[in-house]
Ligand SMILES: [Fe+2]
């Protein structure tokens with residue numbers, strides 16, 4: 001089963017003509033099922049890249065919101081204007097009950113509040129939400145899906161920590177490794193030994209290929225690049241990843 005991931009918003013550049021931003025958004029396509037993962041930060045940048053990349057938002061089947069930070073939901077209103085049917089998956093976070101109500105009542109949306117792991121789309125596609133791995137520092141869920149090389153994870157900011165999310169997926173899938181871990185690793189504030197320890201924990205958690213981007217931080221990204229070598233996946237705006 002072919003998988004395609006298109007990076008719409010990220011801190012890093014990959015293709016010219018697109019705008020970078022502190023935020024994340026990506027479109028996942030598996031067997032015709034289209035899942036929009038997060039919505040970037042600045043609405044204008046999200047809209048600009050969507051247009052340049054020729055993404056048709058009305059075709060999106062599910063909107064996956066990893067967490068409610070502004071750098072992940074910036075394009076929400078733009079999206080709602082162009083898509084009138086996709087269910088919206090959000091992590092359980094009582095602080096954002098009002099927003100969920102608004103989406104339901106004013107926009108007539110199906111809002112799926114996720115606490116526990118759930119499948120997304122037809123079961124045979126093997127695409128899931130991790131459920132809220134930890135509510136600290138804020139509730140976040142990630143997406144994981146099965147490929148020929150094992151399970152891959154797509155994460156927003158990894159606030160519950162990369163290794164905890166990886167452990168959760170390994171537990172749920174009874175796997176000993178994670179094929180790819182794509183998304184923000186949230187190491188941008190770490191320095192020195194703390195950063196080295198965090199990077200070590202990433203490797204020890206069985207992540208075979210790293211697509212660290214967004215809020216990973218430049219120093220952490222360089223360190224991961226060094227360690228992972230050819231297994232470091234350069235993620236940036238406009239990148240298309242295809243795998244089976
Ligand atoms: Fe973020």
Ligand SMILES: [Fe+2]
Nearest residue numbers: 067069157159
């Ligand atoms: Fe965040």
